[in-house]
Amino acid sequence: MRQLEEKILAEGTVLPGDILKVGSFLNQRIDTRLLKAMGVEIARLYEGCGVTKIMTIEASGIAIACAAGMEMGVPVLFAKKHRTSNVDGSVYQTIVHSFTHNEDYNVVISRDYLDASDHVLLVDDFLARGQALEGMIELVHLAGAQLTGVAIAIEKCFNGAGDALRRKGVRIESLAMIESMTDGEIVFRS
Numbered sequence: 001m002r003q004l005e006e007k008i009l010a011e012g013t014v015l016p017g018d019i020l021k022v023g024s025f026l027n028q029r030i031d032t033r034l035l036k037a038m039g040v041e042i043a044r045l046y047e048g049c050g051v052t053k054i055m056t057i058e059a060s061g062i063a064i065a066c067a068a069g070m071e072m073g074v075p076v077l078f079a080k081k082h083r084t085s086n087v088d089g090s091v092y093q094t095i096v097h098s099f100t101h102n103e104d105y106n107v108v109i110s111r112d113y114l115d116a117s118d119h120v121l122l123v124d125d126f127l128a129r130g131q132a133l134e135g136m137i138e139l140v141h142l143a144g145a146q147l148t149g150v151a152i153a154i155e156k157c158f159n160g161a162g163d164a165l166r167r168k169g170v171r172i173e174s175l176a177m178i179e180s181m182t183d184g185e186i187v188f189r190s
């Protein structure tokens with residue numbers, strides 16, 4: 001998506017550890033015109049695919065998920081990150097390791113909000129090593145729901161997780177695909 005790529009080039013900063021900082025338009029301050037355009041693009045990509053629910057993980061995926069959900073007219077469900085394990089069995093849960101924070105989270109959703117009748121589109125801000133996405137896929141499977149596909153704002157292709165999941169048959173649409181960020185120079189996949 002040209003508009004997003006241009007914004008990344010204009011305002012993104014490459015931090016040590018191959019982290020792309022996009023706080024000025026996506027992760028802290030949100031460019032609402034760009035957000036709306038991303039929602040429109042995700043809705044276009046998955047038009048006619050029978051999506052019944054969009055799912056993400058708190059917190060940074062929620063805005064993009066809502067932008068897409070409003071365009072597609074479907075509810076948005078966000079998994080919560082808990083430090084403690086849930087004991088009463090009312091949730092589906094899995095563990096996700098965050099490389100950016102070097103921490104493990106229990107990621108949970110209530111059993112009341114996802115079931116076997118659902119066709120789920122997973123949405124997130126970044127796809128890097130794929131831990132967050134694999135956690136969400138696990139939750140979809142635990143609920144017996146169908147995974148329709150994935151929409152990501154920014155994929156760091158050099159981490160390889162997106163292509164590995166595509167080879168397994170998962171449909172992943174990324175609005176900006178970064179092939180490399182060596183020495184701070186951002187190169188997109190063409």
Ligand code: 5GP
Nearest residue numbers: 018019020100124126127128129130131132
């Ligand atoms: P993964 O689980 O695919 O390794 O990472 C996905 C999550 O880590 C995203 O939801 C995002 O919050 C965070 N993340 C990974 N890489 C980056 C990055 O380069 N910049 C920012 N801002 N967040 C990232």
